[in-house]
Amino acid sequence: MQPIFIPNLLQLPERTEEFELEEFIEGLETLTPVRGSLSVTHQSTYLDVRSQAETIATLVCHRCLAHYNHRLQVDTQELIWLEAPKPDHPSADENQGDELLETLPPNGHFDPQEWLYEQLSLALPFQQVCSDDCPGIAVETPQESADVDSRWASLASLKEQLSQRED
Template identity: 30%
Template sequence: MAPTAGLVVDIIDLPQQVGSIKNIHLEIPAPADLGAEMIGAREGSPLVLDAELTSLDNGVLVRGHADVHLTGQCVRCLRDLEDDTTISFDELYFTPEAARAQAAEGDEEADELFILGESTLDLEPALRDALVLALPFQPLCREDCAGLCPQCGERLDDLPADHHHEQLDPRWSALASLLPDGADTDAADSEAAGSAVDDEEAQR
């Protein structure tokens, strides 16, 4: 995935002396696919990010937080969700040399380290990781959401408490499907019931 230009910050003016600090403030549109499948930041929605960059021997420590507007769907009833949230993140961005040293030492996670550019730092991967971890695995409109009626698909919370559907005897459902449109299903049920009685009498 190509870096989002607004989240790539210039660090050429951050002194390499350990402990040197640079503060940044960004107000940009959210990049695409920021979040999880059922909930996340819609592309182009407002994203406000503040971070403190601190020089270290082996890279730059980033401590930041971002205000994000979330949209999504309840996994039970598919109701639209909207929420504003703030996520925080602390990440160490390694110099290429330090990352190679980690790999040479047998660090199995060396390939997943955040790496500094020659004069830039891309905040997007740290932001994405932090947001995914902060989002609910199964977003709900409320904890006791009743979900959808399995028969009609309507939200159970919008239906009366005594909502139900007549359940036909499954033994005759195949016969009902053979009836032409507009046929009297009640008559078909009566005929099927009568056939069942005749069968029972014949077996006596």
């Protein structure tokens, strides 16, 4: 998918560019290509971007550190406002409203692959756990003092001498 020059959308039927997805997305580590559809519609003052897509990603469990496969699915829509940058316009950091807005210049480009990458990244689970009953990492504890690391032998010997004196 190549970036779309936004004014070119106005020349298309229904001002819409549609993509059938069957490709790997750069930067997104997946086992299967991203499959689905994506459409970008020019609505005069904003772009209406919609996508239904899925893929399978290999993740690392945060509890046991094992690799497992996870199905990523998105069914999303976003409105991206077309607004020319104004020198006296406050930046997004200075915006007084609570609403977050994405804007693009009306004569700029929209990158559908980057947008899809962002949507799939947001769909990744925050807590990556291979299963609900994942036990975590198995920790082995020494059973006998014979299992103690030989570097600690002097300390173990001193501890034993001190405990004999107290008796």
